[in-house]
Amino acid sequence: MERKYAFSWDLLGDIAEGRPYLGNATRIEVYRLMQFTFKDIIEQHVGWEKTNEIFYQAGKLAGQEFYQNMIDKTDDFNNFINQLQTVLKELGMGIFRVEEADMEKGELTLTVAEDLDCSGLPETGYEICTYDEGFIAALLEGFSGIPFVVKETDCWCTGDRTCRFSAKATNEGN
Amino acid sequence: MISKDARSLLDYLKALLNDVRIKPDIPTDMIDDEDFLCLDKTIKSVREAALELGKGNLSYSIEGKGYVLGSLKALQSSLRNLTWKTKAIAAGDFSQSVHFLGDFSDSFNSMTKQLAVSIQEIKEAQEHFEMVFNTIPDATIITNFEDGSLVAYNQAFIETTKFSVAELNQNPVTIIDLYLNIEERKMLLEKLKKDGYIENAEISFLGRSGEILTGLISSRLIFMKEVPHILSVIRDITELKEIEKKLQKSEELHRLLADNAADVIWTMNLDGKFSYISPSVKKLRGFSVEEVLAQSQEEVLCPGSLIHLQQGLERAIHSVQNNQPFQVFRGELEQPCKDGSTVWTEATVSGIYSEDGRFIGMLGVTRDISERKIMEEEILRLSITDKLTQSYNRLKLDETLEQQFERAKTEAIPFSIIILDIDHFKLVNDTYGHQVGDRVLIELVAALTENVRSDDIVGRWGGEEFLIILPETNLSDGLHVAEKLRDVVETYRFTTAGQVTISLGVSAYRDDLTPESIVSRADAALYQAKENGRNRVEFLE
Numbered sequence A: 001m002e003r004k005y006a007f008s009w010d011l012l013g014d015i016a017e018g019r020p021y022l023g024n025a026t027r028i029e030v031y032r033l034m035q036f037t038f039k040d041i042i043e044q045h046v047g048w049e050k051t052n053e054i055f056y057q058a059g060k061l062a063g064q065e066f067y068q069n070m071i072d073k074t075d076d077f078n079n080f081i082n083q084l085q086t087v088l089k090e091l092g093m094g095i096f097r098v099e100e101a102d103m104e105k106g107e108l109t110l111t112v113a114e115d116l117d118c119s120g121l122p123e124t125g126y127e128i129c130t131y132d133e134g135f136i137a138a139l140l141e142g143f144s145g146i147p148f149v150v151k152e153t154d155c156w157c158t159g160d161r162t163c164r165f166s167a168k169a170t171n172e173g174n
Numbered sequence B: 001m002i003s004k005d006a007r008s009l010l011d012y013l014k015a016l017l018n019d020v021r022i023k024p025d026i027p028t029d030m031i032d033d034e035d036f037l038c039l040d041k042t043i044k045s046v047r048e049a050a051l052e053l054g055k056g057n058l059s060y061s062i063e064g065k066g067y068v069l070g071s072l073k074a075l076q077s078s079l080r081n082l083t084w085k086t087k088a089i090a091a092g093d094f095s096q097s098v099h100f101l102g103d104f105s106d107s108f109n110s111m112t113k114q115l116a117v118s119i120q121e122i123k124e125a126q127e128h129f130e131m132v133f134n135t136i137p138d139a140t141i142i143t144n145f146e147d148g149s150l151v152a153y154n155q156a157f158i159e160t161t162k163f164s165v166a167e168l169n170q171n172p173v174t175i176i177d178l179y180l181n182i183e184e185r186k187m188l189l190e191k192l193k194k195d196g197y198i199e200n201a202e203i204s205f206l207g208r209s210g211e212i213l214t215g216l217i218s219s220r221l222i223f224m225k226e227v228p229h230i231l232s233v234i235r236d237i238t239e240l241k242e243i244e245k246k247l248q249k250s251e252e253l254h255r256l257l258a259d260n261a262a263d264v265i266w267t268m269n270l271d272g273k274f275s276y277i278s279p280s281v282k283k284l285r286g287f288s289v290e291e292v293l294a295q296s297q298e299e300v301l302c303p304g305s306l307i308h309l310q311q312g313l314e315r316a317i318h319s320v321q322n323n324q325p326f327q328v329f330r331g332e333l334e335q336p337c338k339d340g341s342t343v344w345t346e347a348t349v350s351g352i353y354s355e356d357g358r359f360i361g362m363l364g365v366t367r368d369i370s371e372r373k374i375m376e377e378e379i380l381r382l383s384i385t386d387k388l389t390q391s392y393n394r395l396k397l398d399e400t401l402e403q404q405f406e407r408a409k410t411e412a413i414p415f416s417i418i419i420l421d422i423d424h425f426k427l428v429n430d431t432y433g434h435q436v437g438d439r440v441l442i443e444l445v446a447a448l449t450e451n452v453r454s455d456d457i458v459g460r461w462g463g464e465e466f467l468i469i470l471p472e473t474n475l476s477d478g479l480h481v482a483e484k485l486r487d488v489v490e491t492y493r494f495t496t497a498g499q500v501t502i503s504l505g506v507s508a509y510r511d512d513l514t515p516e517s518i519v520s521r522a523d524a525a526l527y528q529a530k531e532n533g534r535n536r537v538e539f540l541e
């Protein structure tokens, strides 16, 4: 298939050059407006489940690129988490925390408070942070070299105050 | 006023929130109300979650959704994250900090920081200790007090024992195996128990291949995790011991040699006092070692030799003061013996230096050369003696003539000479044979020598011709001596040959003469004596 949208980090552009007055900041509404309108249209084309699948995969691609471009390589898990915490906070993406982590077993419980995607959203009764799920899965894989499956168990949209993710290493791809 | 149904509903909800026990029954007319059932479930979930959180059970899985439950979950999440961070800190990750729990965050973070500083200080202290431990030039170990297992060791221990680190890692060594005599360890442990320390105790221990090493061990009792251990520093003195032993052996050997040598071996300080002298001195001089060590320089050497010692000492002191090497001295010395006689010795003296080049003293070897001296004198005597007559030979006569001439010239002391010849000696030889002739010569010399002064020199001038040198004698005195000798010979009865006469020519020193002309004048006088009838004395005017 001929590709026109193949992602590369360069596509984010030279923001300092391109936005000398407005700079790097934009409003969260704009980000959410884009994400939820995408979801609307894509769902109409491929259905709810497929839409979630697409957003999970997009999140994963974002996570891979993010890991490559924003995280210094390290073997130390705590150092990796600290970096992630700092950079996610700096970029205003959320407050990332570890609740439990057992890298030997490949089981983690992570939370993101003030999540970019869902914090403050009306209750919908179902978790919506599929993009985050993919994003976190790719970061963990980047660090450990092992594929992860990430599932959101609590979300603002289900009435909780933080998004809680459960991550499990898989043998998939081995 | 509210209805009875509403009252029972309120009572149920009140109990649900406030009472320890929940009313068992949901009000009957609410049993099918979905909203009520949902509310009932949420409140029960909140009760359970609050109860478990209150108990500190963070792993409790909070069921249900909604604002209050969500907040409880957020609290649970914070506490769980706090637990994770605490674990990370406990594992040594001091980069962790907390920012979501208000005042608690500050206290927690400052505690972490303090902990990090303390741990860092401990780590630095430990590193410092390890650095010191490892760089101590002596073997340093920490062993378990009870079983002797080796807990820590430094590089010097490896070098001393020749174990490799890999070996020690693979087969842990207990210090008990390294003791040559386990009783030594028992004694050390007793002392450690009693005093808490050991200082420089000498022990024998084994290296990797069983070689026996000697060490000075200093130990302290220390506690690691409340278990008694011993910190020991062991100075390897094996080599030192070896050298000491060798030194002792070589000293003994040297002493043995010196004590038994025929030569006298001695050492002396720059003040001229013996510091050692071998017992062989007794054989040489009759004095014991103790007597010699107490003797003054004057008692050690005869006056003529004393000057050599004094000059030698002066040179030695000069050399030492000017950092010049000690000049080896060799000389012949005459030394007094206990029986009043003297003995001629040859001494060879060299300097003794310490390992760092410092002058310590003098080392001398003294050898008895009296026999050599006698030989030398004999050789000297033979060189100036006529073999047949044992009178002086031509060499000695020439020498003496020269000396007397010089003396007369410089000191104006006169001397005379007599040249004499046996009359008709050829006839004696022809009549009685050469042996009798020789006998006549010998007896003549004896008669002449007997009748001159001891200072006068009688020598064979050649054939049957003799020359007599008379020091401090003028011509007239010389003539008297000559006449006396003529008379002595004339009256002497020679063995076999009987009467033999001599003719004599006399001359004396005059400042216009040379030694040669003095002799030729005497010769000419002798010729005249022969001409004038033999058995007479003549001189030239």
Ligand SMILES: [Zn+2]
Pocket (backbone or CB within 6 Å): A115, A118, A119, A127, A128, A129, A152, A154, A155, A156, A157, A162, A163
């Ligand atoms: Zn969410």
